[in-house]
Amino acid sequence: MDIVQTLSPSGTPDSTEARRHIDAERASRRVFFGISAVVFAASMAVTIVGCTSMSSMGGMPMPGGWTMSMTWMRMPGQSWAGAAASFVGMWVVMMKAMMLPSFTPILWRYRQAVMVDAVACGRERRVGGLLMIVGTGYFFIWLLYGIGIFVLGVMVAALEMRMPMLARSVPLLSAAVVVVAGLLQFTPWKARHLACCRHAPGSGRSIRADAATAWKHGVRLAMHCSACTAGLTAVLLVMGVMDLRAMTVVSFAMTVERLAPNGRRVARMVGVVLLGVGLSMGVHAR
Template sequence: MEHVRATGGREMPGRPIDMPVSQRAFLGVSALLFAVSAAVTIVSAASMSAMGEMPMPGGWTMSTAWMRMCGQTWPGLAASFLGMWIVMMVAMMLPSLVPMLWRYRVAVGGTGETRLGGLTVLVGVGYFLVWTAFGMAVFPLGVALAALEMALPALARAVPLAAGVIVLMAGALQFTEWKARHLACCREAPGRCLMLPGLPADAATAWRHGLRLGAHCSYCCAGPTMVLLVVGAMDLRVMAVVTAAITVERLAPRGERAARVIGAGIAGGGVLLIARAVGLG
């Protein structure tokens, strides 16, 4: 602050105020967590790819993520899937979550609260708990659908067309008011959507904020998540594209417009998948 006083209370151009140590630590830990989760995701995807995929009627292949390997139990498969899912979600969602956590820290720090580290961790854990619950719901549905597709060749042959229709629907979802409402809640600073003004900055409030943020985020990401699950849950290229799309619509200056542009791209991909499926049929 010496340079401020020396210039009559004005900041010197090109002389930014130093970032507090706690904020630098927050960014450093976030970067490290992203790097580790991304590396583990890449290794897991490579391992799944090395195991191969099962050719299915209709000219497509099924991921081994939904199938038990020799000597593997169902609880073991579920635990393996959930572990991969959590790490993948951390890698995919952290780029757009960090700015929201930063805004939370600024809002709470403005009240004089000094336990920013612990409260931030609670928000993050609550956020990813919602995504963990989502993965727990996805796994049995995926396993059941895989079993039906292996038992019913006619159903398996319809998968490419169904995948195209689902991707088309995911693109259309990007244009809805429902999407816009949840995207607005994800983009704004803590306020009416996420944390009511006047509530104490304590552990319970941080936990609720993380859960609400996770719920809004999972609703907002419904379209891209559908694409991820249908096109390739462990395909690194699909994960990278979906991560970029989610990050852009959260952080771009015109988020709603970005979401619609992304929706148009997704819908176009759905049309191409449908055309390809009809041509193969």
């Protein structure tokens, strides 16, 4: 936390003014993390209700001994547009629940970085709005991914129902996805995007306090974070996108590797676990 200290005309520290700045900073921090906690709790509650409701619908038994989730199917009387809207809405809420634990500290660092320019330009009161713009840009990218995932999921589900041979190979293909996700954890590509997620917006960096810059910052951060978590997101999809247990485990892995002191080592440990799980799935799929 930055401690701002002003000097009186005589050159001695003005302790009263400094204390006022410290108290204001502490209050802002409490409000920021308090609001974030409320949003996280609300997102988690909606996610739990949605996933529980989806699980209660069961699934469709498929050749190969697995069950297809109803996520990729329309409910009776539902249009494809309605099914897509339902999935994407649930996806965005779920992403908030999964990403907020690691996104919130990054957003706070953005606030500190943008405050320098905001104070210089007399725009301190706009900082709260800029935080909302960053968050909107960030989750807008995840919304776009949700649309793409739904379209892809529906297409794959249709092929699996029409091609029994493909359906029988799904357990083995799922195992291959988990293995590839595990290998991805060891790559320089993963390390680069993980570093961007962990250290954004950069130590000691000042950011312009305007809406366009805030939007670009949120979008750019989401691009790095989605690339960093691509493997784990793929694991969630093959394990069950609306499965609470899978979501909890994947969310925990995403959060720890981005917040732990040695994130790259954690990412490699996650990779080892994924390789073990994938190989075990492959053996049982034979």
